Amino acid sequence: MTTTTLNHDEAHHHDMPTGWRRWLFSTNHKDIGTLYLLFALTMLFLGGASAMLIRLELFQPGIQLLDPDLYNNLVTNHALIMIFGAVMPAAAGLANWMIPMMIGAPDMALPRMNNLSFWILPAAATMLILSFVVPFFPGGGTQINTGWTLYPPLSVQVGMSMDFLIFAIHLLGISSVLASINIIVTLLNMRAPGMTLMTMPMFCWTWLVTAFLLILVVPVLAGGVTMLLFDRHFGTSFFDAAGGGDPVLFQHLFWFFGHPEVYILLLPSIGVLSHVIPAFSRKPLFGYKSMVGAMLTVATIGMVVWAHHQYTVGMSLGAVTYFMIGTILISIPVGLMIFNFIATMWRGAMTFETPMLFAVAIILMFTFGGLSGVMLAVVPADMQYHDSMFVVAHFHYVLMPGAVFGLFAGVFYWLPKWTGHMYDETLGKIFFWTNVIGFNITFFPQHFLGLAGMPRRIVDYNMMFTEFNVISSVGAIIFGLSHLLLLYIVIKTIRGGKKAESRAWEGAKGLEWELDSPPAFHTWTVAPQIK
Amino acid sequence: MRIPKYQTPELRNKNVRLAWVLGGMAIFFLVTSFPFWTGLFRIVGTQAMP
Amino acid sequence: MSVTEQLIQNQSYKLKATSLTGIAVAGLFFADKCKAEYGINFPPPAADVAQEIYNIHMLTMQIATVLLLIVFGFVFYSLYYHRKSRGFEADQNFHNSWFGNWSWVVVPVMVLGVDLTIAGKADAVLKKVWDVPKEENILDVKVTGHQWWWEFDYLDHDIKVESRYVPEKDSGDLYLREVDNRLVLPTGQKIRFLHTSADVLHAFWVPELAVKKDAIPGYVTETWAELNREGVFRGQCAELCGTWHSRMPIVVESVSPQQFAAWVDDQKAIKVAAAAEASADKTWSMDELMAKGKTLYETKCGACHQVTGLGLPPAFPALKGSAMVTGPIEAHLEIVIKGKEGTAMQPWGSLNDLEIAAIVTYERNAWDNNSGDVVQPSDVKQAR
Known part of the structure; x- marks a missing residue:
């Protein structure tokens, strides 16, 4: 391993720019990490606001608040903003902050590209928001009413806002591919001497796998939406049966990206859990090797089971049987991960600070979402569940605990490290309970709605679905508003609070806890020696 | 955009080389996404009849 | 493995809608009220294959419930007993025990057992669902999705039914679940649905028939059903198809073969009259x-x-x-x-x-x- 030899004095302090230049021209992994996290927080509120509007509309039968196209537009934007705007940048923010500190590297391997991959994001977000608002201007065409899956031929009917969306997806894709390249290079080339792949922290492993997944699947989505663009404007007919194409091809391309995307959202949070649970159980992670193996298996199987999102398109018996069995088999590595987490808690000496509370909630609720996923994998039964509210309930149970709560856990866990202040534990616990209870009130009843026959993505519904929709909407208000508390806690912690020690948590292990809280602008300028 | 000189030239070359390999991989997947996946999709086969 | 199978065996004899509340801690709270008025589970199937699908659904749900209870049991035991505040000392060598070394084999094998049980049961039903019978006297119904109405062509009888939602003032409580012209189908005869679309994707879904299939413009997909009881079954379009996706109900009226024959004659008479009028x-x-x-x-x-x-x-x-x-x-x-x-x-x-x-x-x-x-x-x- 190449080690870095440099002048110790030079690396410190002298080149920390000030004012807006510090952020716009930043090549510092900590500053870029902060930017990512702030961006994600902003988008979380934007996506959350659209979700609240959706739930308000569904509060009662009838069309009260939103016209149908605006409703569908919000459904589309909620998904895209949350996935590409909130969860992925937040995970990238954690990666930027933590990976160099965890592996004892002075910075990311390609700092200038790091700057680029963040600063593409605001441009992409602008395009994404424009795709939402353009129809409200004269000559803006129709609204995007396709849902985030953008299935043609419906997406060919949509006006120019679809073109904005396609370019937004391109930009978002470029940003995440660049970030992934950077993370892979950092992890492979910049580890401190003595740290091997099999001894690096689990969060690094999860991001290594995630980054590879991103590089493999995001270009396929870009290809798919590019074909869509050509179909819309340049007379090709990739997805038009009248011209010899096939609308289902787009679905295959989309879900070839879309299914691994689920693991892209999930794995970084699994990485966070692999640090939080051992820290608060005061004992090492159970089954490091089997975690790595399970993760690689999930990523591999996850790449080849995409068509379980399209059981109803009329595939051959052989094809659906294959996709069904493949999908059910994913429960093996995922089950092993959950098992390892429980085994880490087992016979530990647990305390329950906010990150640990989130971790426990994730284990329980993600198991629940995973099990309803096994139900959905079964093709005959999926003939019933498909595109019903049951699916909505399922993927929120997977993605909220699996991805978002994991990020919350990570933020609370490392906030003392980043800011140098302890967050307010009481407020953190209040946030946890309102958030988790609100979440369950919102999404649990949707299982019943789906089974009783309510399709997803409908703006108006029959009276028979009223009761559970009311419960769900009330829950959504609690759930949505609880995030204001998160904002307050974060701001309060940045501004002040009890001084955090280097090792902010009693059981925390790892190189990042050897550094000061907050860490110096440049850290590990001399690589630590790993025994 | 000043970057502290913490990377030796060798390390930097190594990093940039790996980045290009990965970037090439991404571009490869982009370019092949159309013909490759169309073909695979046909193999997967549908019971749909034109 | 054998324990799981026993569980499944026991459970599968008592497939009741109420066991859904097993998962539902919150659901229990509302259960009494809901069973009466609002569905919390699939409506009772109206076809034999639909019944088998229903059974698969209940089976997987029960397996899921059992597994969930096991996980919850271990987690809550651990949360209670392995706390620092109870003075529990962390067992730093737990992962080095025999269990720690071999659990990565034991756990996947156990999960695989459950997986194979589910997949095995599902596979048999799947074949039935997918193999559309090729019988002589099968009733062919071509189902065409339009933005935003359904067209049903009875290919054997040369009848076409256009089915649209009924506005709220005329449909009342059945708003968005009622149509002007229903899809009338006979019991006791195999029916083949040929799905296609005139514009964008739609999906035909009637829970009682357990049939869901996408309607894809330019392509034809197949499903089939054989109704085993009379009644009115309501479903909705299940694939986002634009502005009025919410206004594409499907209402199946299942009638006896005799009634169906009479209905066919009526429709033919109406058609003849209309054609005469138009060509006059x-x-x-x-x-x-x-x-x-x-x-x-x-x-x-x-x-x-x-x-x-x-x-x-x-x-x-x-x-x-x-x-x-x-x-x-x-x-x-x-x-x-x-x-x-x-x-x-x-x-x-x-x-x-x-x-x-x-x-x-x-x-x-x-x-x-x-x-x-x-x-x-x-x-x-x-x-x-």
């Missing part, structure tokens, strides 16, 4: 065409262009005062017959000459358009 070599008066046109417009065009003629711009342009509708008759006829590519405006050429003449006449004279034009069926014939 008659010049229609403005009033007649306007009266016909109003009804036709409101059912077929009103969803997009609105009964008021104001449309929902920009997706659906207003017809009131529109250049197309007040301009030359030929262009107007052409867009109605051939549709407009790249928009939601679909071709309406399948309507007969009289119907198109009535609609066009109505559009040119309603809502103060007052052009005074009367379009005769013969003009439509010429324009085709």
Whole structure:
């Protein structure tokens, strides 16, 4: 391993720019990490606001608040903003902050590209928001009413806002591919001497796998939406049966990206859990090797089971049987991960600070979402569940605990490290309970709605679905508003609070806890020696 | 955009080389996404009849 | 493995809707009320295969419930006993025990056992669902999705049914679950559904039949069902198809074979009468065409262009005062017959000459358009 030899004095302090230049021209992994996290927080509120509007509309039968196209537009934007705007940048923010500190590297391997991959994001977000608002201007065409899956031929009917969306997806894709390249290079080339792949922290492993997944699947989505663009404007007919194409091809391309995307959202949070649970159980992670193996298996199987999102398109018996069995088999590595987490808690000496509370909630609720996923994998039964509210309930149970709560856990866990202040534990616990209870009130009843026959993505519904929709909407208000508390806690912690020690948590292990809280602008300028 | 000189030239070359390999991989997947996946999709086969 | 199988064996004999509440801690709270009025589970199946699907659903759900309880049990035990506040000392060598070394084999094998149980049961049902019978006397129904209505063609009887949602004032409590013309199907006969679409993707879903299949423009997909009881079964379009996706109910009326035969005869008689009327070599008066046109417009065009003629711009342009509708008759006829590519405006050429003449006449004279034009069926014939 190449080690870095440099002048110790030079690396410190002298080149920390000030004012807006510090952020716009930043090549510092900590500053870029902060930017990512702030961006994600902003988008979380934007996506959350659209979700609240959706739930308000569904509060009662009838069309009260939103016209149908605006409703569908919000459904589309909620998904895209949350996935590409909130969860992925937040995970990238954690990666930027933590990976160099965890592996004892002075910075990311390609700092200038790091700057680029963040600063593409605001441009992409602008395009994404424009795709939402353009129809409200004269000559803006129709609204995007396709849902985030953008299935043609419906997406060919949509006006120019679809073109904005396609370019937004391109930009978002470029940003995440660049970030992934950077993370892979950092992890492979910049580890401190003595740290091997099999001894690096689990969060690094999860991001290594995630980054590879991103590089493999995001270009396929870009290809798919590019074909869509050509179909819309340049007379090709990739997805038009009248011209010899096939609308289902787009679905295959989309879900070839879309299914691994689920693991892209999930794995970084699994990485966070692999640090939080051992820290608060005061004992090492159970089954490091089997975690790595399970993760690689999930990523591999996850790449080849995409068509379980399209059981109803009329595939051959052989094809659906294959996709069904493949999908059910994913429960093996995922089950092993959950098992390892429980085994880490087992016979530990647990305390329950906010990150640990989130971790426990994730284990329980993600198991629940995973099990309803096994139900959905079964093709005959999926003939019933498909595109019903049951699916909505399922993927929120997977993605909220699996991805978002994991990020919350990570933020609370490392906030003392980043800011140098302890967050307010009481407020953190209040946030946890309102958030988790609100979440369950919102999404649990949707299982019943789906089974009783309510399709997803409908703006108006029959009276028979009223009761559970009311419960769900009330829950959504609690759930949505609880995030204001998160904002307050974060701001309060940045501004002040009890001084955090280097090792902010009693059981925390790892190189990042050897550094000061907050860490110096440049850290590990001399690589630590790993025994 | 000043970057502290913490990377030796060798390390930097190594990093940039790996980045290009990965970037090439991404571009490869982009370019092949159309013909490759169309073909695979046909193999997967549908019971749909034109 | 054997424990799991025993569990499954025991459970599968008592497949009851109420066991859903097993998962549902919150659900228990509402259970009594819900069972009576609002569904919390699939409605009772109306076909044998649907019953098998229902059983698979209940089986997987019960397995899931058991596994969930096991996980919850371990987690809560650990949360209670392995706390620092109870003075529990962390066992730093737990992962080095025999269990720690071999659990990565034990756990996947156990999960695999559960997986294979589920997959095995599902596979048998899957074959039945997927193999559409190729019998002589099967009833073929072509189901065509349109934005935003369903068309059912009884290919063996040469009958076509157009099925649209009924506005709230006429459907009351069944709003969004009721249609003007139901899909009438006989019991005791195998029915093959051939799904396709005229414009964008739709999906045919009636929970009692456990049939869901996407309607894809340019392609035909198949499903089948054999109804085993009479009744009215309601479903909805299950694939986002644009603005009025919520207004695409499907209502299946399952009747005895005798009633079905009588219904077929009725439909044929109605069709013959309509054809006779349309082909009658008659010049229609403005009033007649306007009266016909109003009804036709409101059912077929009103969803997009609105009964008021104001449309929902920009997706659906207003017809009131529109250049197309007040301009030359030929262009107007052409867009109605051939549709407009790249928009939601679909071709309406399948309507007969009289119907198109009535609609066009109505559009040119309603809502103060007052052009005074009367379009005769013969003009439509010429324009085709």
